[in-house]
Amino acid sequence: MVPVNGPAGDETVVGRPLWEAVLVWVGFPVAGSLLGLALRPVAEWILDVDWVPDFGPARVVAELPQPQGTVIAVAAGVVLGIVLALTAEGEALRVGVDRGRVTLTRDGTTRTVDRADVRTVFVDGKSLVLLGRGGEELAREASDLPAGRLEAAFTTHGYPWSATDPHRDAYRRWVPETPDLPAGADAVLKARQRALEKGEKEDAAELRDELGRMGVVVRDEEKRQYWRHARIGG
Helix, strand or coil, X not given: CCCCCEEECCEEEECCCHHHHHHHHHHHHHHHHHHHHHHHHHHHHHHHCCCCCCCHHHHHHHCCCCCHHHHHHHHHHHHHHHHHHHHHXXXXXXXXXXXXXXXXXXXXXXXXXXXXXXXXXXXXXXXXXEEECCCCEEEEEECCCCHHHHHHHHHHCCCCECCCCCCHHHCEECCCCCCCCCCCHHHHHHXXXXXXXXXXXXXXXXXXXXXXXXXXEEEEECCEXXXXXXXXXX
């Protein structure tokens, strides 16, 4: 289902634009079908040129009975396109804002943050960030949603919006054995650094949450980690 963009009762919802959803749901299957249609000609070309080594799968594709082989390849391409569209839809963030709470939905999972707990909202690079009253992170969600639409949704319902991270100057680059980290945080940061370097996003996100419970806020610049204490002034 395509998220509604605009007021929905007392809630403002910011999600994937309709044109983008149409592009994903139509474009991916069409691209998949074209890929399936081109599969046999490409396989025949590979077998015909002298400078490409003999490639077994290409021979199998080229020798498939026709037109059944092409029909199967096109159908497989369409299915692949639908799978990719489902994946893209699941990864898209949907933000619901009203005067009592914020709902953050991705891949069928919804997180709720109470309005009373939110002190500041801002966009940090490609992430929507909600901070608590002590400066702790309540939520950090990767998002391609336009900052202007997010700002309008939050300010309409009375949330304090900041153009930048109000605590950006408090961050320090993490290096191993940093002395003033809470007990155990250095080990978690080491594990998270390994996850970042391997591209393990789920592990990195889980370790970010673990650091938050230990009183540490972390932000990334490429694969470098910067940290601050979660509670500002206390």
